[in-house]
Amino acid sequence: MDFNDSPQEAAFRAEVRAWMAKNAAEYASPPATPWSEAQIVALGRKWLKRKADAGYATITWPKAVGGRGGTAMEEVIFRQEERKYVLPDGPFLSIGVNMACPAIRRHGSPEQYQRFAPLTLSGDIVWCQLFSEPAAGSDLGGVRTRAVREGDNWIVNGQKVWNSWAHHADWAILLARTDPGAPKHKGLTFFVLDMRTPGVEARPIRQITGRTDFNETFLSDVVIPDSCRIGEVGEGWAVAMTVLMNERAGPRDKDGLVLRLIERARSAERPGGTALDSAQVRTTLARLYAEEQGVKYFGYRLLTSLSKGEPPSPAVAMIKLTQTHYAQLANAYAMDLDDFAGLFETPERPHQDQIFFEYLYQQGLRIAGGADEVLRNQIAERVLGMPQEMRADKDVPFDQIPR
Ligand SMILES: Cc1cc2nc3c(=O)[nH]c(=O)nc-3n(C[C@H](O)[C@H](O)[C@H](O)COP(=O)(O)OP(=O)(O)OC[C@H]3O[C@@H](n4cnc5c(N)ncnc54)[C@H](O)[C@@H]3O)c2cc1C
Structure with missing residues (x-):
């Protein structure tokens, strides 16, 4: 290459x-x-x-x-x-290194950073993300998990869902509601949670890929010391945004996918030659390659600004949106090129069944960390400066929003 x-x-x-x-x-x-x-x-x-x-x-x-x-x-x-x-x-590594540590570094105390960063980088602790809930996904501000202060501790009750690898995690980043009387984005606080605390139960969920690597997580009278609060009480939304920006900007470099597709097309026999002899196949591959390169270089630009210490740009939504879409298209095309639609492996074609698996898996990545429509809203409002979507409940105290 x-x-x-x-x-x-x-x-x-x-x-x-x-x-x-x-x-x-x-x-x-x-x-x-x-x-x-x-x-x-x-x-x-x-x-x-x-x-x-x-x-x-x-x-x-x-x-x-x-x-x-x-x-x-x-x-x-x-x-x-x-x-x-x-x-x-897996996410158990990237959530720690690329999401938890940057958030703790930016919003936590130096002591908190020293407590968690070295252990995370050495692999001694792996992390999960306890953000989403049955009624709070795209609208993360709708989190209902409650944290109530009792002296130096917080008592947490609620249910989270879609928590990748939570059943293997040592620690979690957690968003919880601490002030139901405040507008929905203002009554949230951010914590880190030891997943071995009594009252934490992660139950794996089976996915379309056949894997069970994400969970619903139940929190029942879970005690979190105040020393595990990251940022001020009521400022959890800002910390969560730092996490999401880093999640969307995180390593998702798919460079090379099209080169592998070209190799597949070259080895896929067709009457009178190979699939690569077809102008239609070459046109599709060229379109995918152009998209791949565009995403790659735009990603480099954002990475450069991040590395200079600039805050994550809302434009990272463009990377996540285009890359997951393009990767799914490329995986679908790999199925088209494969004689068995990527469903089977044989001794002559080891790991070919991964093609279908990847196609299914990529579908989830178009939802995780911000679904397509939500990213489009973000790009429209925060990158292009277009009028905001109507948010009737934005300034209403959370406990007065009709359910
Ligand atoms: C593979 C995978 C891993 C995940 N890992 C984690 C994890 O580790 N931790 C965690 O906390 N969560 C995780 N999630 C959850 C993920 O963050 C949510 O699924 C995501 O935020 C979408 O929320 P939702 O599923 O509740 O869908 P909803 O928010 O209910 O959305 C349903 C549909 O409505 C659309 N929609 C919603 N709001 C709008 C709007 N305002 N305008 C236009 N369209 C809209 C959405 O785009 C979507 O198509 C994971 C999800 C997946 C798929």
Whole structure:
């Protein structure tokens, strides 16, 4: 693959390649027997620690806070090289590194950051996100889980849902209502929660992919010390926004998907040649490639501003919106190119069943972290400055909003 690196970038890439060759050798190809969830988590912790020890876990963060002090391009290069391996990875790692830690760093105290960041980067604790509820998804301001202050503690009751890998998590980031008499976005407070606290119960939910890696989570008289509150009481919305911006900007680099499609088209036999001989196939691949490159370079621009310490831009919604859409189109096209629609693997075609799995999985990613329509609203209002959607309940005390 041609990356057009500058001399400094080429040197960094060579360094990363050598490091990966030495440290990720066991992940050069998919495991002979698919890993169980528990194995993914155990191996994922070790992989994150290995990266952290070498300074690769958070490349753009300053060294003083556990990063490498590197550039956005170095981050991108590391991800490109990492993607060549089949690594044990999952939201339990990215929620900690890319969502919890930046929120704690920005809104918490230095002591809180020191308490959680090193343990997160070393893989000693993995995280889940307890935001969504049965009646609060896109409209996250509708959170009903209650946290009531009792001395130095908060007593939390409620139900969360769609919590990825919560049944494996050590800690959670949690949004709860602390003032039902305040307008809905103003009565929220942000906490971190030890998932082993009595009263926390995560129940896995089966998904269309056949996996059960997300949960509904019940919180019954859960005691959270006030030292686990991040930011001021009533300012949880701002902290949650930092989390969501980082979630939408997070590693979702799909560069290379179209190159793999081209290889598939080249090897898909058709009467008189291969699928790649068809002008229609080449046109579709060219369109997907243009979209892939557009998303990639727009992402680099946002990553650069993030690495300069600028607050996450609302334009990250464009990345999430276009990339998940494009990835689903590309996976659908991979099914079209495959003689068995990506449904089966055979000894000659190992892992081909992953094509169908990926297609189904991508559908969820168009909802997770902000559904398409909601992202479009965000782009219209906060990037393009168009008139706001009507929000009749915005200034109404939460407990007076009709249910
Ligand atoms: C794979 C996956 C992983 C997830 N992981 C987590 C997790 O770890 N932690 C967590 O807290 N949550 C998680 N979620 C939940 C996710 O954040 C929510 O599903 C998402 O916010 C949408 O909320 P909802 O499902 O309640 O749908 P709803 O908000 O009920 O939306 C239903 C439909 O209505 C549309 N809609 C809603 N409001 C508007 C509007 N104002 N204008 C136009 N259209 C609108 C939506 O776009 C959608 O199509 C996950 C979801 C998925 C799919």
